[in-house]
Amino acid sequence: IAYFKDKSKNNTMKSKGPHEVEAARERLAASKTQGAAASKSMAAAEEMMDDANETMESAKKMMESAKKTMATAKKNKAAAQSQLNSSNKEIEEAEKSLKDAETKWEVIDISEGEETEEPNRKKRKSSIPRADSESATSSDGNNNNLATPDNQHVNAARARNTPTASYREYPPISSSRTSINKNKIVVEGCGIPDVNGTYTCLNLCGSGKRSYYKAGQLLGVCATFKIWHSESPGSNWCITAAIPGQRGEAIRIINLYWHRQSTNQWSVDEDGKLPLPRLEWP
Numbered sequence: 565i566a567y568f569k570d571k572s573k574n575n576t577m578k579s580k581g582p583h584e585v586e587a588a589r590e591r592l593a594a595s596k597t598q599g600a601a602a603s604k605s606m607a608a609a610e611e612m613m614d615d616a617n618e619t620m621e622s623a624k625k626m627m628e629s630a631k632k633t634m635a636t637a638k639k640n641k642a643a644a645q646s647q648l649n650s651s652n653k654e655i656e657e658a659e660k661s662l663k664d665a666e667t668k669w670e671v672i673d674i675s676e677g678e679e680t681e682e683p684n685r686k687k688r689k690s691s692i693p694r695a696d697s698e699s700a701t702s703s704d705g706n707n708n709n710l711a712t713p714d715n716q717h718v719n720a721a722r723a724r725n726t727p728t729a730s731y732r733e734y735p736p737i738s739s740s741r742t743s744i745n746k747n748k749i750v751v752e753g754c755g756i757p758d759v760n761g762t763y764t765c766l767n768l769c770g771s772g773k774r775s776y777y778k779a780g781q782l783l784g785v786c787a788t789f790k791i792w793h794s795e796s797p798g799s800n801w802c803i804t805a806a807i808p809g810q811r812g813e814a815i816r817i818i819n820l821y822w823h824r825q826s827t828n829q830w831s832v833d834e835d836g837k838l839p840l841p842r843l844e845w846p
Contacts, residue, residue, distance in 0.1 A: 644785055644808050647788060651779045736823050738842040739842075743845030749843055749844070751803075752841070754841040754842075755832075758781055758782050759803060759820060763776035763777060764778070773793060775793075782805050787807045792804070800822050800823060800824050802823075803820045805818040819835050821841055
């Protein structure tokens, strides 16, 4: 009886063995498959990490570039603010100078013809120095030519027949419009709209030459526009603009337009743009 029991037990173990081996093999295959998938995931993660590092390095470079750009922008802003403050100060000094000149020169109403009783007769204003009006005499010493109320209209007629100011004194005016106040000039029709506007006469260098200035913007930055006379080469009037400089330059000069006396025409300079400007008295 014991012998048959042992034999039955061995037969049972033999039948279970192949199943356990097959199960172990399947488990090993599944483990290998899972390991291969894990290896692929690891490789993808490492590649993603490399991309992230590159992106981070690029972001660092962009940050450094942005910081440099910000520093340059701050310097440009400071230079522009300084130039604007200087321009405002120059305008204030010019207004004070103009006020003093108007106080020095008395404005007198002078009729254009003989005395008339017509109530609507127009009169012309002429600026005559107070001192000159009291002591002006003719070249031969004849006191009959004094600027008295009786002969003021005669002196006014003579003044109107006096030749116009020279090319060096005043910029070329496009039309025949005249003005007693030549301390301002209006620029119109320019191909660069920022150049248009009203310019004020300032003698900043004390040379006695007339130069006209206007504050504004050009190329997206603060600019001081200038109409001035140049003796070389030839005899020219120029329109330029001063803006904050780059690469260590304090100021950069932009050459826009120039006018030659020989041709009596405006031309486009290296930074100008058509159409050409027109200058008028206000």
